[in-house]
Amino acid sequence: MFSKVALILLVFFLISCGQEGKSVSDKVVNETKESVFIVEGLACGKSSIGTGVLISNGILTNAHVIAGTEKLEVIDVNGARSETYLISVDFETDLALLRDPGFSQPRLQTAEPKEKQRGSLIVGGKGFVNSVPVKISRLLKIVIADIYGEGKHTRSGMELSAEVISGDSGGPIINIKGQIIGLIFSRSTIQDGVSYGISSAEFTKVTESYDLSGVSSGKCRE
Template identity: 35%
Template structure:
């Protein structure tokens, strides 16, 4: 009965609210469970920034401007007897053309030595270098090494900034920053990681041992600096992957290789490398399968130069070289790198297959013939 009475009372209140008197309202009361505490994100105590690294290295990264005069050939039709009488005016003949190009470079020492790419300065009649602060330097080319695409410039200017060189080994995943002058718009910094090390067989240079990075490297950045998160130089930017649909693939020459090339150019005027006097190609895939060799293993000799170290060691065409001093040969570029790194008069042990049978021989490498610098890539 009590429950029935309460129910009737509530119905009456809703139907006749004025019965409570003026200003009176019915308020429904119910308990709510307390909300769980919300954790607000706190700003990190240390913000990720590479400004200090850039400020340490960027002053030593320079813009390199080159110019040269080339002969622009006349149109082939002008050599045709039918058309030649009509275009005898000198304006239609061969003419001189002024070409310019741009790139980047890195001041390696306070003595004024600058590293850049060979293709940046190749064939140049005039080279100008400008610091990031606008200071202009008079420079001259000391020497170049087309096989690694490196060149050394020298300035007599003083009070120069220079980079700190990293000597420790790089790891895949390390943060790197590329500094250069892309498209001539001015000094630019891009960020990425080390994607791979020891890249070769790319067909970019004769001697290849590239760092691969996804830091953007654009035309004009060639010869610029690749630095780590502490501002230390780890490589010289040199190329981008040239397939039209590829992105985020750039290559740099490791600083240890670049420094060795620079030292030899300064001391000897050239880079002295070992030479075996043979020509080779990657072992054909079918032959690898038939012989049961590991993938990409070995180099097949295609030619042996007369009186060269290889011929004296008894190496013959169609031999397959598998090892150099116990190190497996992973293709023709790998073999070339290992032989080239050997000093002349060094004896190397080669293991391989001849007519499917194992053989071992020893060869004393000589000085690799010098390749003259070629025109720009």
């Protein structure tokens, strides 16, 4: 009996490791790109650019992307523009939810991230939607100020081996099934090729309660 149980556990372990070690297929990446957008806003006379992803409640992005914006547009993978507005925001967790203008693209589902998991980051920082391979180096609790540099707040997050640029903020980190396991929000200032994401466990901060009539985008960031 012990040997059979041990064999089953070994097979399960090998399957699990195989799943986490796989790269995201081109098919899944291309399908996911359809649901990812470049987010453009105007904040205090300056352009603000980031990335957003379509989920069941709206378009998820970073709060620092939309802070202080007076006008917001999203641009799809084909270059089509649509106006939108903010319906939920959490400045401490750096998450924001934009109104879905009525897109027909698939709404992406979420899943829990795992350490050493490989995936892809879908971003729009280069002016078009593209993918960057990533690996979760470790899961961690990140103690950080809010988007205005005030206070100390804890968020569930992850350290990634990935190179990101300005405009990639808000891009979804997906697993091999195309599920969102996190949202990129920053890169390391001291180590090349290291970036940080917000865990999907935090998304409820903006998805469980929102106002379809719109909410304030707060003040501009300095």
